[in-house]
Amino acid sequence: MNNKQFFSVPYIENNILEQLLEEQGEIGYYDLPSVNIDNIKNFSKSIKKNNIVIVGIGGSSLGTKAVYDFLRYSNKQEKKLHFCESTDPVLLNSTFKDLDLEDTLFLIISKSGSTIETVSIFKYILTKVELTRENFVIISDKGSPLESLAIDKDLPYFEIPQNVGGRFSVLSTVGLVPLAIIGVDIQKLLDGAQKIKDSFFNKGESFTEIVTKASFYAKNVSKYNINCLFSYSESLRSFNDWYIQLWGESLGKRQRHSYLNVGLTPIGLIGPTDQHSFLQLIVEGTRDKSVTFIKVKDFDVHMQIPDISIPHLEKLDFINDTDFSSLINKQADSIIESLANKGDIPLDIIEIDAINEQTIGELFFYYELLTSTVAKMLDINAYDQPGVEDGKKILRGYFD
Amino acid sequence: MNNKQFFSVPYIENNILEQLLEEQGEIGYYDLPSVNIDNIKNFSKSIKKNNIVIVGIGGSSLGTKAVYDFLRYSNKQEKKLHFCESTDPVLLNSTFKDLDLEDTLFLIISKSGSTIETVSIFKYILTKVELTRENFVIISDKGSPLESLAIDKDLPYFEIPQNVGGRFSVLSTVGLVPLAIIGVDIQKLLDGAQKIKDSFFNKGESFTEIVTKASFYAKNVSKYNINCLFSYSESLRSFNDWYIQLWGESLGKRQRHSYLNVGLTPIGLIGPTDQHSFLQLIVEGTRDKSVTFIKVKDFDVHMQIPDISIPHLEKLDFINDTDFSSLINKQADSIIESLANKGDIPLDIIEIDAINEQTIGELFFYYELLTSTVAKMLDINAYDQPGVEDGKKILRGYFD
Numbered sequence: 001m002n003n004k005q006f007f008s009v010p011y012i013e014n015n016i017l018e019q020l021l022e023e024q025g026e027i028g029y030y031d032l033p034s035v036n037i038d039n040i041k042n043f044s045k046s047i048k049k050n051n052i053v054i055v056g057i058g059g060s061s062l063g064t065k066a067v068y069d070f071l072r073y074s075n076k077q078e079k080k081l082h083f084c085e086s087t088d089p090v091l092l093n094s095t096f097k098d099l100d101l102e103d104t105l106f107l108i109i110s111k112s113g114s115t116i117e118t119v120s121i122f123k124y125i126l127t128k129v130e131l132t133r134e135n136f137v138i139i140s141d142k143g144s145p146l147e148s149l150a151i152d153k154d155l156p157y158f159e160i161p162q163n164v165g166g167r168f169s170v171l172s173t174v175g176l177v178p179l180a181i182i183g184v185d186i187q188k189l190l191d192g193a194q195k196i197k198d199s200f201f202n203k204g205e206s207f208t209e210i211v212t213k214a215s216f217y218a219k220n221v222s223k224y225n226i227n228c229l230f231s232y233s234e235s236l237r238s239f240n241d242w243y244i245q246l247w248g249e250s251l252g253k254r255q256r257h258s259y260l261n262v263g264l265t266p267i268g269l270i271g272p273t274d275q276h277s278f279l280q281l282i283v284e285g286t287r288d289k290s291v292t293f294i295k296v297k298d299f300d301v302h303m304q305i306p307d308i309s310i311p312h313l314e315k316l317d318f319i320n321d322t323d324f325s326s327l328i329n330k331q332a333d334s335i336i337e338s339l340a341n342k343g344d345i346p347l348d349i350i351e352i353d354a355i356n357e358q359t360i361g362e363l364f365f366y367y368e369l370l371t372s373t374v375a376k377m378l379d380i381n382a383y384d385q386p387g388v389e390d391g392k393k394i395l396r397g398y399f400d
Numbered sequence: 401m402n403n404k405q406f407f408s409v410p411y412i413e414n415n416i417l418e419q420l421l422e423e424q425g426e427i428g429y430y431d432l433p434s435v436n437i438d439n440i441k442n443f444s445k446s447i448k449k450n451n452i453v454i455v456g457i458g459g460s461s462l463g464t465k466a467v468y469d470f471l472r473y474s475n476k477q478e479k480k481l482h483f484c485e486s487t488d489p490v491l492l493n494s495t496f497k498d499l500d501l502e503d504t505l506f507l508i509i510s511k512s513g514s515t516i517e518t519v520s521i522f523k524y525i526l527t528k529v530e531l532t533r534e535n536f537v538i539i540s541d542k543g544s545p546l547e548s549l550a551i552d553k554d555l556p557y558f559e560i561p562q563n564v565g566g567r568f569s570v571l572s573t574v575g576l577v578p579l580a581i582i583g584v585d586i587q588k589l590l591d592g593a594q595k596i597k598d599s600f601f602n603k604g605e606s607f608t609e610i611v612t613k614a615s616f617y618a619k620n621v622s623k624y625n626i627n628c629l630f631s632y633s634e635s636l637r638s639f640n641d642w643y644i645q646l647w648g649e650s651l652g653k654r655q656r657h658s659y660l661n662v663g664l665t666p667i668g669l670i671g672p673t674d675q676h677s678f679l680q681l682i683v684e685g686t687r688d689k690s691v692t693f694i695k696v697k698d699f700d701v702h703m704q705i706p707d708i709s710i711p712h713l714e715k716l717d718f719i720n721d722t723d724f725s726s727l728i729n730k731q732a733d734s735i736i737e738s739l740a741n742k743g744d745i746p747l748d749i750i751e752i753d754a755i756n757e758q759t760i761g762e763l764f765f766y767y768e769l770l771t772s773t774v775a776k777m778l779d780i781n782a783y784d785q786p787g788v789e790d791g792k793k794i795l796r797g798y799f800d
Binding site: 057058059062073074085086087088089090091092093094113114116117119120122123124126127145146148149152153166222225226232233234235241244245248249251252253254261262263264265267270272273275276277278279280281282283284285286287288289299300301302303305306308310311312313315316318319320322323324325327328330331333334335337338341355385386387388390391392394395396398399 | 457458459462473474485486487488489490491492493494513514516517519520522523524526527545546548549552553566622625626632633634635641644645648649651652653654661662663664665667670672673675676677678679680681682683684685686687688689699700701702703705706708710711712713715716718719720722723724725727728730731733734735737738741755785786787788790791792794795796798799
C-alpha cells in the first residue's frame, strides 16, 4: 500500500515515536504481528464442520467480519461464517432457522467473558446444542468466567492477551482462530501488519505518512471533526465498520489532563455508490470533513463493458470496451479531483495493491498506528471506553 | 408511530406550514401516498420469474432496499431481490455467477435515463440476456433516453414523475414496482405515509413533532451538526442508509440567499451492536451530536433466554426467562437514560408499533417531511444536488 497526501501541515515529529515505544508492553497489539501461530493453524486443520458461528459483539466480531467480507467475493472460502451479535429476536430467529446444527461449530468470543449479548445467545444455543468440545470453542481473557468454564467442561480454549483491547484484537486469537478455520491465510495477514510496523518504527514511509496525517487531524480537531473513509471497493464495506469502531471508540474521550470532551467522528463510505448519497454533503456542506480514499490497484477480476450501442443511449458509448476495474478507479479519480479543486477539503489517498490477506493486514496496522498516534497528540487514552459503563449499570438495575 | 422528544427549544411555528403547502405541485413527493396503484398491482401479478434484479443506484435502489431488508427477516418474500448498483467488478462477477438468468427479470431504473453505472451494467447484461419484454422492465422519467428505448423495443415501462426527486422516490414507481413484484403490500406502505401526511398538514401530532424537532436542528446547525439515527432493530439497517442519503444530499448545500455552505451530517447506528462501537464517542466525545432512537414496540417473534445457569457465569442469571424482544428494548432504554443523564445531548425517541409495511411507510414520510421542513428553515433547496456535477464532468473528460 501507499498513502498519497495533500495536507498542508508542516511535518511535525516532536517525540511521538518515543512516546509510542514507551507504551509497548503495556499495550499489547504492537506485538501481535510476530506471535507464533502454529497452535492456531494446527487446531484449525482439525475442524471438519462447515458452519462456523461467531457469538460475539463489537471487537469480538468486527475485525473477523472485515476480513471475511474483504475476501468473500473473490476467494471462495472453504466454510461459511455466521455472526450472532445482536439480541434482535427477528434476526436471531432467522439465523437459527436455516442452520444445520449438526454441522455447526460455535465460537464463544468475549474478552471479559461476561458480555450480556454473548451470554444471552450462548444460553439460547444451549437449549439446542450440547456443551461439548465438538460443538464449542471459547476465546476469552485468562481468569475470565468463560476460561473457567472451558477448563471445567474441557472445551478448546484460546487466550486473548490481557493487554490487547477488543477493538485492537483482530490479529490476536479473536480474529485468527475463526479466520484460520475458514481457510484464510492468517500468516499473510500478520505479514502485512508486520510490514507496516517495521516501516513505522524504523522511521520509514509509514512513519512519515502516519505522523503527518495524525498531526493534521490533531491540530484541526475542532475544524475538521469528521473523518470520512471513502473506499472504492464493495469488499471494504465491513472494513469501514471496523474503522468506525476503532476510530470512534478510541478517540471520543475526555482528555487525560483536562475536563474537556474531544472526539473525531468516523464515517464509512463506499464508492461509487455513495457518490449518489453522501458526496453532495462533502462538496457543498459545512467544511468540517476530511476524506481518505482507498483505491484497489488490481481488482484481479476483469470484466469489460461490451462494445454495444443501446438505441437512444449512444452518447454513453464512450465507456464501451472499458474494464469495470478501470471505470471504478476512474470514478474515484474524478471525485478526488473534484474535491481537490475545492481547495479546502483535506484529502489523502491510500492505494492497496490487491484484495488479499496481506493488504488488509497492512490496512489494519496502518489504522491502529494512526489511532494510537492521534490519541497521543490529543492527550487521550486510546485504549479504554469508560463512557459505556453507565448504560450497563442502568440496564442491570432494570432487572432488580 | 409516536415520537417522544426532549428538546428544550420553544415551539416555533412561524409560517412554515404555508411555505411547505406552497411548494406542493412543484415538488411531487407530497402527492405520492394517494396515487392509484392498480396498474402496478396488475402488472406485478403477471411476473412469474423468481429473481428480480434492480439495476439502479442511489435513489433508484436505496428505498426499495430499505423496505426489502425491513421485511426480509420476518415475512418470507415470494421472490428474491438482487441489487446491481456498483461498478465494482468483484461484486458484479459474484452477483452474476450464481444467478439463474432464465428465471431473472431485470428492472433498469434511472431517473435521468443515462446514469453511467446503470448503463454500464445494462450493457454488460445485454451480452448475456436478450432485450425482450420478458426479460426487462424500464423505470425512468418521461422523455428520457430509457423511455425512448422502451417504446422502440416494446418493453414494459413505468414513469417516474418528473417532479419527484430520486431520494424522495421510494413511494413512486421506483420503489412500488419492484416491491409489488416480490409480494410486498404496497397499499399499506402508502397508507402509512398518508397517515403521517394527514396528521402533519392538519396540524396534528406529526406537525408538532416534526416542526419542533426541525426548529431545534435548524437553530443548532453549527453546534449539533451531526444527527445520529440509532435504530434498535437489525431490520432497520438499510433504512438507516436511506436516511443517510435523504439527509446528507438534501441538507448539505449552499444557502439559497447566501454564499455560505451549511449541512447536517447523518450517521446510521444499530443497537445494541453499536453500543460496542460508536456509543463511547457520543457519551464522551465532543458535544456535536443529536441522537434519535428508533424502537420497535412489538417484534412479533418471541424467543426466551432459557432458565439455564452456566457454570462460572451465575452472576448473569438475572437475564434468565427474559424475552429477547424485552431485552433489546431494555438495552435501548438504558442507553437513552444514560445519555439523558448527561444533560447536554439532544435526544428523541421514535417508537413504531411493529415491523410491517405500514410502519416503514410512516417512517419514510416522517423523515421526508422533516427534511423538507429543516431545509426551509435553513434556506436550502432540499431537492437538487448541484455538488455532484463536477465529478461527472471530470470523469467524462478522462475518456477524451
